[in-house]
Amino acid sequence: MPEPNPILQTIDLTKSFGMVKAAAAINVHIARGELVGIVGANGSGKTTFLNLITGYLKPDRGRILIMGQESTGLPPRRVTKLGLARSFQIPQLYIGLSVLENVLLALAAQAGKSTACWRPLYRGQWLEHGTVVLERFGLQAYARRPVAELPEGGRKLLDIALSFALQPQLLLMDEPTSGVSIEDKFQVMDTLVNVLQQSAVTTIFVEHDMDVVQRYSQSVLVFNDGQVIADGPPASVLAYPEVRKAVLGQE
Amino acid sequence: MTARGWSLTVPIVTVLFVAAPFVVPSWILFILHLALAKFLVVLAVALFLRGGLVSFGHALFYAVGAYTAGFAAKWFGVREALLLVPLAGLFGAAVAAVIGLFMARYRGVFFAMLNLAVSMILYAILLKFYWLTGGTDGLRVQTPTLLGFVPPRDLIRLTSYYVALVVAGIMTYVVYRFLASPLGYYLKALADNEIRIEYSGESVQRVIYATYVLSGALGGLGGVLAAFTVGHIVPEYAFWIQSGEFVFVALLGGYGSVPGPLIGAIAFEFIRTYANKYAPYAWQMTLGIIMLLIILLQPGGLWAMYESMVARFSRRAEGVERA
Numbered sequence: 001m002p003e004p005n006p007i008l009q010t011i012d013l014t015k016s017f018g019m020v021k022a023a024a025a026i027n028v029h030i031a032r033g034e035l036v037g038i039v040g041a042n043g044s045g046k047t048t049f050l051n052l053i054t055g056y057l058k059p060d061r062g063r064i065l066i067m068g069q070e071s072t073g074l075p076p077r078r079v080t081k082l083g084l085a086r087s088f089q090i091p092q093l094y095i096g097l098s099v100l101e102n103v104l105l106a107l108a109a110q111a112g113k114s115t116a117c118w119r120p121l122y123r124g125q126w127l128e129h130g131t132v133v134l135e136r137f138g139l140q141a142y143a144r145r146p147v148a149e150l151p152e153g154g155r156k157l158l159d160i161a162l163s164f165a166l167q168p169q170l171l172l173m174d175e176p177t178s179g180v181s182i183e184d185k186f187q188v189m190d191t192l193v194n195v196l197q198q199s200a201v202t203t204i205f206v207e208h209d210m211d212v213v214q215r216y217s218q219s220v221l222v223f224n225d226g227q228v229i230a231d232g233p234p235a236s237v238l239a240y241p242e243v244r245k246a247v248l249g250q251e
Numbered sequence: 252m253t254a255r256g257w258s259l260t261v262p263i264v265t266v267l268f269v270a271a272p273f274v275v276p277s278w279i280l281f282i283l284h285l286a287l288a289k290f291l292v293v294l295a296v297a298l299f300l301r302g303g304l305v306s307f308g309h310a311l312f313y314a315v316g317a318y319t320a321g322f323a324a325k326w327f328g329v330r331e332a333l334l335l336v337p338l339a340g341l342f343g344a345a346v347a348a349v350i351g352l353f354m355a356r357y358r359g360v361f362f363a364m365l366n367l368a369v370s371m372i373l374y375a376i377l378l379k380f381y382w383l384t385g386g387t388d389g390l391r392v393q394t395p396t397l398l399g400f401v402p403p404r405d406l407i408r409l410t411s412y413y414v415a416l417v418v419a420g421i422m423t424y425v426v427y428r429f430l431a432s433p434l435g436y437y438l439k440a441l442a443d444n445e446i447r448i449e450y451s452g453e454s455v456q457r458v459i460y461a462t463y464v465l466s467g468a469l470g471g472l473g474g475v476l477a478a479f480t481v482g483h484i485v486p487e488y489a490f491w492i493q494s495g496e497f498v499f500v501a502l503l504g505g506y507g508s509v510p511g512p513l514i515g516a517i518a519f520e521f522i523r524t525y526a527n528k529y530a531p532y533a534w535q536m537t538l539g540i541i542m543l544l545i546i547l548l549q550p551g552g553l554w555a556m557y558e559s560m561v562a563r564f565s566r567r568a569e570g571v572e573r574a
Contacts, residue, residue, distance in 0.1 A: 075449070114453040
């Protein structure tokens with residue numbers, strides 16, 4: 001029985017690139033407060049799904065509803081204003097600015113003051129809030145350093161921190177642990193899940209690593225050939241033979 | 252530069268500029284005045300360079316500002332500096348507000364060349380509509396009055412210089428505030444990552460547009476101040492070579508900070524004057540060589556050179572103290 005007021009709902013969401021159907025009539029309901037993992041082999045349509053939801057791509061057909069509001073065809077900045085934020089597989093940061101300035105800009109945007117052109121960016125309340133955000137993500141030691149000096153794991157966390165600073169209702173993370181070393185993977189995820197649980201933000205994350213998905217997500221969507229072939233709690237869904245075949249190539 | 256460095260540099264530079272008329276000969280005062288006027292336009296170009304955009308057409312706003320003074324005198328007999336200066340800034344901003352509507356959609360080479368194209372349209376208009384603009388003869392700009400008073404003959408240059416100094420001072424502060432504001436940082440962020448800006452809920456076009464309007468005002472102000480000191484304006488104010496000069500000066504001084512364009516503008520005017528005097532047939536080559544050296548040896552421009560010298564000096568001073 002689908003949740004009556006889902007935070008995200010897609011109806012027959014379809015997108016093709018030439019002959020390739022990257023999203024084939026996808027229907028999903030995501031309930032508030034969930035931590036949802038998306039899995040699938042390369043090219044199964046996971047990132048396309050994220051790009052469609054966040055307005056980076058326009059669907060050929062179908063609808064997207066965020067908290068009941070139509071967001072189909074809206075550009076990223078309008079989708080963001082509906083309460084959705086995203087992080088990227090390759091961190092999208094302002095490399096020429098300091099770590100703190102990156103966060104301050106997100107806070108300015110969240111406050112609707114991004115086009116303020118007289119009062120300074122470095123101002124009391126944002127500095128305090130920015131420091132709290134960086135502390136939560138374990139990045140406070142880098143606050144005044146240029147982004148270029150951050151290690152890869154730190155960049156990933158900062159990318160997510162920028163989305164988080166927008167105080168979204170729904171957070172989408174594209175492979176939060178890709179590019180992070182095996183030893184650091186669980187540490188990064190522990191930090192993230194800890195922050196997310198404190199803020200009760202609904203989160204969807206795309207992930208390749210089955211261990212990560214199994215350990216952290218409350219439910220899983222399995223993508224294959226642009227379709228959702230299974231969804232439900234990770235322990236049961238990831239045990240389905242067709243899921244293991246589609247995702248891991250195992251019989 | 253550190254806060255202490257700024258708190259020393261700003262008063263010293265201000266005193267130097269205020270005292271200049273009593274120390275330097277009249278011809279140097281003319282160069283300083285012209286440099287202050289051009290500094291404002293270079294500042295406008297430098298704003299975009301910070302955002303990773305280059306404009307080869309900002310002479311457009313320089314000409315708008317200069318012809319504001321020319322037309323006001325020709326048609327309405329207005330020569331009041333306190334009226335003409337804000338009017339030129341306003342016209343510059345208004346023209347930028349219209350052109351910016353489509354300019355904000357473009358990046359890279361298209362932004363650069365579209366600016367150039369629009370400035371050349373204005374150049375052609377100024378050239379062809381002789382009855383209106385004076386064509387190649389240009390327009391004479393009368394000595395401006397200040398609060399209705401015509402300055403005594405000996406004090407004309409001095410008055411005009413101080414008007415330029417005050418306007419340049421105010422606009423330096425305005426740009427400083429702008430660069431320290433969220434919008435100023437978004438402009439810098441533009442060079443790094445447009446995707447992140449859009450995913451913050453901000454519009455990249457809005458950032459460019461707002462900057463464009465400010466840059467138009469700066470260009471207009473630079474134009475009217477130049478018109479005051481030269482006393483005669485011609486269509487070349489809008490010509491693409493003039494636009495190129497502004498980009499050149501921004502690179503020469505350094506566009507990463509507010510003082511860079513000021514140092515660049517002053518250095519450029521002096522280099523041009525001396526190169527013209529001592530190598531009249533090779534002054535452009537002299538400028539070219541200097542530009543080449545700057546790009547190869549100090550890409551941050553003259554201001555970055557000064558900053559690294561100060562840093563080296565203070566490190567050495569610290570070393571002496573510790574010893």
